[in-house]
Amino acid sequence: MAVINAQVSELIRSLRKKGWTTSVIAKHLATTGIRASLRTIQRHCLCAVVGKKKGRKPRKLTSQVMEIIDSILRADDELPARKVKELLQSRHNITIGLHSVRKAVRTLGWNFGKPRFVPMTRGKNKDLRPSPRVLLDSQPIIRAPSTGEEVTRSEAFWSEDDLQDVELRDRESKEA
The missing domain is CATH 1.10.10 (Arc Repressor Mutant, subunit A)
Structure with missing residues (x-):
């Protein structure tokens, strides 16, 4: 052709x-x-004009918009992109897409990723962790193969002395 x-x-x-x-x-x-x-x-x-190339649209992510997004995130750094977009629309009358907001947030250096592994530190989240006694009480009862007694699965791993030591440490840490 x-x-x-x-x-x-x-x-x-x-x-x-x-x-x-x-x-x-x-x-x-x-x-x-x-x-x-x-x-x-x-x-x-x-049509009279065929194949006319469209000109590029002006960029919506200007430096002023980036500064506004940065100021919004400085006020509350846990805002989701959808909320940032709504704030831009309502407060500043700026309409940009979610992808553009996310791109701007990444460009500005805000990082919202969750850590892959968070070890339980000794004192932190202590109240949220269940005690071994609670874990034992919530487990199903089975028959021990050697003795035939009804026990929970983890009683094979936790002796009564171990449980008492753990409970004693828990009480001491709560008092301290």
Whole structure:
């Protein structure tokens, strides 16, 4: 297929105005050495400017918008992107997409990822951790293979002395 320039496009439109059909126009162009499909001719008949490239839209993530997003996150760094977008719309009348907000947040250096592993430190979250006695009470009772007694699964690992030591340490740490 040959590239149709502005002159040929104008010729196609003038022939159409004279009442020529698409197939007749295609045959006429073929005799002049221009091979064009019927669809191409129809497209040139419909609009005056074909194939005009669209200019780029102005960037919405300007430095001012980045500063506004940074100030919003400095006020509350746990805001989700959707809330930041809503605040930009309501307070500053700036409309940008969620992807653009997330991209700006990453560019500004805000990091919201969760740590992959957080070890339980000795004193931290102590109240949230269940004691071994609670764990034992919540486990199903089974029959021990050696003695035939009804025990929980973890009683095989925790002796009564171990449980008393742990409870004693728990009480001492609560008093301290």
